[in-house]
């Protein structure tokens with residue numbers, strides 16, 4: 824999961840890709856994101 828450093832919105836990589844197919848916040852479009860640990864036992868693919 825990722826957290827936007829501007830608005831604080833937390834989202835999954837899939838959610839982000841569904842919105843933009845790009846590396847930015849689905850809510851505000853900010854491009855600086857912090858990677859956070861997901862509760863789901865799921866492997867995150869490298870970009």
Ligand SMILES: [Zn+2]
Nearest residue numbers: 827830848851
């Ligand atoms: Zn944001």
